[in-house]
Amino acid sequence: MTQQTQASAPSNASAKNPVLEVKELCVSYGKVEALTNASITVGEGQIVTVIGPNGAGKTTMLSAIMGVLGSRGQVAFDGSLEVVPEVERMVARGMTLVPEKRELFGEMSVEDNLVLGAFQRYRMGKRDHAQTLEEVYALFPRLKERRDQHAGTMSGGERQMLAVGRALMAKPKLLMLDEPSLGLAPLIVREIFRIISELRRRGVSILLVEQNARAALQVADYAYVLETGQIAMQGPAHELADDPRVIEAYLGFGGKHQAMLST
Amino acid sequence: MDMSIALILGQDGITNGAIYALLALALVLVFAVTRVIFIQQGEFVAYGALTLAMMQSGATPATVWLLVAMGGLVTAFDGLKALKAGQMQRAGMVAGWNLAYPLALVAVLSALPVNELPLVLQVVLTLAIVVPMGPMMYRLMYQPIASAPVLILLIVSVALHIAMVGLGLLFFGAEGHRTPAFSELSFDLGPLMVTGQTIWVLVVSVLLIVALYQFFERTLYGKALRATAINRVGAQLMGISPALAGKLTFFLAAFIGALSGVLIAPITTIYYDTGFLIGLKGFVAAIIGGLASYPIAALGAIAVGLLEAFASFWASAYKEVIVFTLIIPVLLWRSLTSHHVEEEE
Ligand SMILES: Nc1ncnc2c1ncn2[C@@H]1O[C@H](COP(=O)(O)OP(=O)(O)OP(=O)(O)O)[C@@H](O)[C@H]1O
Ligand SMILES: [Mg+2]
Numbered sequence: 001m002t003q004q005t006q007a008s009a010p011s012n013a014s015a016k017n018p019v020l021e022v023k024e025l026c027v028s029y030g031k032v033e034a035l036t037n038a039s040i041t042v043g044e045g046q047i048v049t050v051i052g053p054n055g056a057g058k059t060t061m062l063s064a065i066m067g068v069l070g071s072r073g074q075v076a077f078d079g080s081l082e083v084v085p086e087v088e089r090m091v092a093r094g095m096t097l098v099p100e101k102r103e104l105f106g107e108m109s110v111e112d113n114l115v116l117g118a119f120q121r122y123r124m125g126k127r128d129h130a131q132t133l134e135e136v137y138a139l140f141p142r143l144k145e146r147r148d149q150h151a152g153t154m155s156g157g158e159r160q161m162l163a164v165g166r167a168l169m170a171k172p173k174l175l176m177l178d179e180p181s182l183g184l185a186p187l188i189v190r191e192i193f194r195i196i197s198e199l200r201r202r203g204v205s206i207l208l209v210e211q212n213a214r215a216a217l218q219v220a221d222y223a224y225v226l227e228t229g230q231i232a233m234q235g236p237a238h239e240l241a242d243d244p245r246v247i248e249a250y251l252g253f254g255g256k257h258q259a260m261l262s263t
Numbered sequence: 264m265d266m267s268i269a270l271i272l273g274q275d276g277i278t279n280g281a282i283y284a285l286l287a288l289a290l291v292l293v294f295a296v297t298r299v300i301f302i303q304q305g306e307f308v309a310y311g312a313l314t315l316a317m318m319q320s321g322a323t324p325a326t327v328w329l330l331v332a333m334g335g336l337v338t339a340f341d342g343l344k345a346l347k348a349g350q351m352q353r354a355g356m357v358a359g360w361n362l363a364y365p366l367a368l369v370a371v372l373s374a375l376p377v378n379e380l381p382l383v384l385q386v387v388l389t390l391a392i393v394v395p396m397g398p399m400m401y402r403l404m405y406q407p408i409a410s411a412p413v414l415i416l417l418i419v420s421v422a423l424h425i426a427m428v429g430l431g432l433l434f435f436g437a438e439g440h441r442t443p444a445f446s447e448l449s450f451d452l453g454p455l456m457v458t459g460q461t462i463w464v465l466v467v468s469v470l471l472i473v474a475l476y477q478f479f480e481r482t483l484y485g486k487a488l489r490a491t492a493i494n495r496v497g498a499q500l501m502g503i504s505p506a507l508a509g510k511l512t513f514f515l516a517a518f519i520g521a522l523s524g525v526l527i528a529p530i531t532t533i534y535y536d537t538g539f540l541i542g543l544k545g546f547v548a549a550i551i552g553g554l555a556s557y558p559i560a561a562l563g564a565i566a567v568g569l570l571e572a573f574a575s576f577w578a579s580a581y582k583e584v585i586v587f588t589l590i591i592p593v594l595l596w597r598s599l600t601s602h603h604v605e606e607e608e
Contacts, residue, residue, distance in 0.1 A: 091502035103497030105490045116490050120502030122483050
């Protein structure tokens with residue numbers, strides 16, 4: 001597995017109008033530093049993916065950008081710098097996170113969950129949630145069928161759709177997805193990725209954290225590899241998909257891991 | 264005991280029970296959203312009743328000065344913070360609600376002959392003074408420690424309860440007050456004479472409960488409060504800040520408390536420290552609902568009211584003892600049958 005960082009790392013030059021520019025972000029849990037000097041850029045209308053092994057710090061990074069976790073470093077979003085990102089402010093400015101744990105409102109109906117996704121917009125006086133709701137239903141017909149069911153009784157895949165749908169209700173400029181395909185059947189994974197490309201077509205910028213590196217690299221424009229809290233590699237997604245080190249470690253053609261398992 | 268006495272006791276019980284139901288709802292709401300056990304609910308009842316009484320005696324209710332002081336503190340904290348961050352508009356909003364508004368109330372109260380105003384205006388003024396103390400109290404005392412363990416929040420509540428009782432003695436003196444009934448109307452229902460105030464209490468309670476239900480089921484702000492109670496992190500990610508939810512909840516709870524005080528002031532003589540016992544009975548009802556279930560808490564409240572009424576007839580010296588002893592079998596039964604409200608990790 002590669003540990004080397006590319007010193008003269010090319011930055012995400014394809015990002016002409018950066019929506020998100022994170023510079024040297026550091027997060028510590030007590031004494032343990034879980035994220036070290038991570039810098040990433042997401043351009044307008046881009047899908048940028050962050051892949052990496054379990055415990056690399058991907059969830060930590062998204063939480064810090066969103067302001068759920070305290071951090072050091074710079075987060076510039078939509079043209080203005082956040083000294084300390086603060087959740088409500090980030091939501092108000094158009095950033096939305098679909099968290100790893102989904103954090104749905106289990107004892108509320110599917111529709112209430114969705115409508116709450118538009119809370120911040122509603123608070124700022126934008127009363128268009130009925131129309132946004134129809135758009136989300138068009139994207140996820142299953143949610144419409146189940147609109148009165150409690151979120152807590154939905155299946156795993158349905159909950160995933162609900163979490164994404166709820167995030168879309170905020171009409172985000174930047175949508176951050178933490179492992180949207182986690183635990184889903186292949187058919188639904190394909191569906192989720194189809195929706196991700198569909199969203200990009202509509203102009204939403206997307207920061208995608210994924211275990212399913214193959215699918216993520218296929219759909220993304222640019223990719224970062226995060227290992228033990230540091231950006232280990234980066235590049236245009238199709239180039240990274242052909243990089244032998246990425247192939248070996250994340251795409252799983254290399255026999256090395258299998259060999260290790262079988263001994 | 265004959266039928267007519269039973270009916271009179273029943274009427275008393277249901278009237279008080281309706282008030283306990285309101286208080287229980289507020290307690291359940293506050294706990295669910297903020298994890299605060301709202302011991303000082305009773306003081307809002309007493310402040311409501313006694314502020315109205317003081318107004319009717321022709322004095323400027325001293326509670327308004329407390330409002331000015333609390334508002335001043337909030338302005339000092341939030342207004343200056345907004346100024347430093349260069350958010351002029353926000354600083355203006357903060358100062359408007361927390362500084363200008365209380366001072367405007369002082370001006371209105373000293374300019375108007377408050378004791379000659381119609382009752383409904385006096386009630387509105389009373390609520391205008393007491394209710395904003397709720398969100399201010401949340402901002403000053405709970406917001407800085409919002410994620411502290413329930414026990415710490417409870418200790419703060421106890422401290423605030425003691426402080427409010429002490430200030431109550433200072434503001435209102437040691438004598439009790441009773442305000443005139445909202446209407447002198449009464450009518451006979453068979454052997455029972457139903458008084459106008461009973462009707463007022465029941466109608467207002469039912470209306471308020473229905474309104475709250477509609478608020479939580481139909482409006483986005485109501486849903487946001489429920490969402491915060493269910494999943495704090497999830498709510499935050501929707502832009503529902505714990506501070507906003509907390510202040511809104513305390514506003515509702517203070518409103519319910521002060522209105523309850525205004526409603527029962529013509530029925531019971533209220534002293535500066537009466538609120539505690541009233542709040543505690545709401546608390547018993549809320550415990551019956553497990554601090555989580557609104558309908559069960561409301562039923563529990565009616566049961567507490569009835570029990571209290573009949574206990575005061577059979578063994579009046581022991582009526583409080585009987586009511587509060589009720590909590591023991593209820594707790595036993597609950598601990599055996601249902602899961603308790605869990606402390607969050
Ligand atoms: N609250 C916490 N306290 C202490 N350590 C934590 C905490 N949260 C995460 N960590 C640690 O920080 C590291 C990064 O965790 P993180 O959840 O960001 O990884 P991840 O890349 O999202 O992994 P996965 O792919 O398994 O979701 C891990 O070693 C984890 O154990
Ligand atoms: Mg993760």
